[in-house]
Amino acid sequence: MHVVIVGGGFGGLAAARALRRARVRITLIDRQNYHLFQPLLYQVAGAVLSPADIAAPIRSILRRQRNVAVRLATVAHIDLAAKEVILADFERVAYDRLIVAAGARSHYFGHDEWRAIAPTLKTLEDAVAIRQRVLLAFEKAEWAARDAERRRLLTFVVIGGGPTGVELAGTLVELAKHTLQRDFRNIDSRTARVLLIEAGPTVLPGLPPRLQERALRDLRDLGVEVMLGKPVESITANTVVVGGDAIEAGTILWAAGVKPVPLAEAFGVPLDRGRVVVEPDLSIPGHPEVAVVGDLACFRGDDGKPLPGVAPVAIQMGRHAARNVERALAGQPPLPFRYHDRGTLATIGRRRAVAWIGRWQFTGFVAWVVWLFVHLLAIVGFRSRLVVLLEWAWSYFTFQRGSRLIRRERSDHTPAGAL
C-alpha cells in the first residue's frame, strides 16, 4: 500500500512517524525541504534565533524510518477519481491512501494590496523579511535628517492580537528597550513606539478572561500601546488608519489572520471559511481513502466550535489519520477523531506568559517557565534543543540577540544605490 502525505508540518510529520512500523510505503511531499517549528517563528523575526535553530530537514528527521521517501515538490492539484496527486511540474503520483496536511497561509481579508506593505509571519522567509525590515528601520532612524521622519521610523505597528501578534509586539518592544539601547549614537532606541491593534474587544481570544486581562496588563507594563476594539480601516506605505485616526509608522506587521491553502478547493467538498469540512474520522465525504488534517481541516470539537489551527490539534489529527490507515490495512473500520485539549500558552516578552493547562491557569514567571520547557521539549532534534537553550540563556542574561543580520540580495549584483 502506498500512502502519500502532503505537507511536512506538525500534522504530516506526526502521520509519517505514526506509520513507522506499518507495512506501507510512504511518500511525504513538501514544497520546503524542512519542517518548521512555527511556534518560535516570532523569535526569528525578533532576531533571537537563527532560521536553522527552528527548522530541520524533513529527510534528516525521518532518516531512520526506511519506509518513507521524502520529495521536495509543490502539489498543484489532487485527482480524487484517479487517486493521484498532481505536482506543479505535471508529474502524477498515485496513492492508495492520502493524508493532506498542507496547512494555512496568511490572510488579508480581501485586502491583498496590504500584503506588500504589511508583511506577515507565516514562513521562515517571512520571519527573515520582518527581521530585516525592523532592523533597517532603526538603521535609517539613526541617520534620519528630520525629527518627524525619525519618529515615523521608530513607530512599529502590529495588527492582530492573537498569540502571534502578542508575541511579536512583546519581542519588538524588548528589542527596542533593552537589546539596542546602547547601540546607537543619534537616536535613543528606547523611544520607539510599539502599537498592537486588535479589532476585537480583547487580546488572545479563546483564553479565559483572567488570562486575557493579565496578558493585556503585562503588554502595557512592557511598554506596548494596545488598541482594542478598533478594526484597521486602511494601510498605506507609511500610515495605518484605525478608528478614524491615522498612525504614521515605518514598520507595519500583519498578524491578523490565516486561511487554508487553495489546495482545499481541489476536493470539491463543502468548505468552512476555506477549510475542508471533514467526516468524524477526518476523511472527506465520499472518499474514505483521503484524510485531511491540521489547519486545512474544519473539525468541530465537543463544544461545537471548530478546533483551532494550532500544533497540538495538527499532531493529534496526523496520528489519528495514520491509525485509520493501519486499521484499513487490518480490514478494520475507521475510528472517529477526538481532540484531547492539553492547554494553551502564550508568552509576553521575557519572563512573562499566560498558560491554561487542564484546570490550571498560570501567569507571570511560572507560566513563562512552563512555556519555555514545553517549547524546548517540543522542538525537533537534540541539536536544536541545545542551540535554542544556549541562545535563550545568552539572550536572557545579556539582553543581546544572536541573529541581528540584515541580509541582502546576492553579493556582487547589489545595485550601488541600495540604501
Added chain:
Amino acid sequence: MHVVIVGGGFGGLAAARALRRARVRITLIDRQNYHLFQPLLYQVAGAVLSPADIAAPIRSILRRQRNVAVRLATVAHIDLAAKEVILADFERVAYDRLIVAAGARSHYFGHDEWRAIAPTLKTLEDAVAIRQRVLLAFEKAEWAARDAERRRLLTFVVIGGGPTGVELAGTLVELAKHTLQRDFRNIDSRTARVLLIEAGPTVLPGLPPRLQERALRDLRDLGVEVMLGKPVESITANTVVVGGDAIEAGTILWAAGVKPVPLAEAFGVPLDRGRVVVEPDLSIPGHPEVAVVGDLACFRGDDGKPLPGVAPVAIQMGRHAARNVERALAGQPPLPFRYHDRGTLATIGRRRAVAWIGRWQFTGFVAWVVWLFVHLLAIVGFRSRLVVLLEWAWSYFTFQRGSRLIRRERSDHTPAGAL
C-alpha cells in the same frame, strides 16, 4: 578630528578598535550591518554553520566604544579634493582622515557571463546560495527520471585550488559521503563526484611544497578528484570544458579569484591588478590623510611580492593606519608599515589540515586542531564562539550538519511552479 572608515571587515574593524582611546570622532560606513568572519564562510556553504554564527552586527561589536558611529550605507565615490565620501544616495560625509578598507569581490577574469552559472563564495548571500544549490542538486537527483541526469546532478565542480576551493571541495565531499548517506532512498549520495580544478601546477599556491603535496594527498584520500595544470576553457549551464574535456556537472562553483572593489578607481592613482599601490605608510600618493588597507591595498612585503589578501594582513594594516592617525594628532610623522607573518592555515575536511606557522609546518590532525583553535579564538564575540564550538562538536561526533535549509523567496508569493 573626524575619522571616516569605509568598510567593517577585518581591516576597518581593527582600525576602529585601535582608535578606541583616541580623541577623535569616528564614522564607520559599511553596506552591510554586520562584520563577517570570512574564513568560515565555506562552512555556511557546506551547511555546517548558520549565517548568524559567523556574522555579528558591527554596531553591536562597537557598542561600548562611544567615539564610533556606525552607518549602514553604500559608498559610491570619494572626493579627495573636497575631503568627502559620497554615499550612493548622493549625501556627502566630510572627513579629516580617511581609512578605506572596502575589500575585494569575486573575479571571473573577463568572463562575467560565468557569474550566473558558477556562483562564488565571497558574501553571506553567496554562501546561502551555494548551500541551496548543492542541497537542491541532491533533492533533484533523488527523483531524477534518467541515470544520466542523476549522474550529472551528483557531479560537483569547484574551480580554483586556493584555500577557499580546497575547503569547499573538502566540505562537499564529506557532505556527500557522510552527512547525507542515509537520507535518500533512490540514490546513494556517496556516489557523488566532487572535482577540484586548478589551472596552476599545485593546490594552495604560496605554501611550502611539502604542505601542498600533503594537502593534495589528503584531498584525494577524502575522495576529491583533483585536476591540476588545466585552465577552465568554458562554462555553460551544465558543462565545464577543461583541457579539451567536457565535464557534465549539476553544480559548478567558482573559487578562482577575487579583485578589489571598483572604489579603488576613485583615487586616481596607479593600480596593480585593481589594487591601490600605497606608500610605505599605507597612505595614497599625495594624500597623507587617506590610508588604504586590506584587500584593496597593494603593499609589497620584505620579499618584494604584494602581501596576500588575508585577514592577518588586513588587521595589521588597519591597526597601523589607526596608529598613524594618532601620530598625526600628536604632531608626529607617520611610520612605515611592516607585516609580521604569523603563518598560514588551510583545512581539508574534517580532521585534516596543513599549517605553516613561523618555522613550523604541521599536517593532519595536529594542524587541524591548531586550525580549530585559531579560528575559534579569532571569531568575534563570546556567543559566536560558544555556538560555533557546539555546532562543530555536534557535527564532528554525529557527522550531521546543523543548517541544511533550502530557503526560497518570500512565502505566499512562491509561484506554484517552483521545482
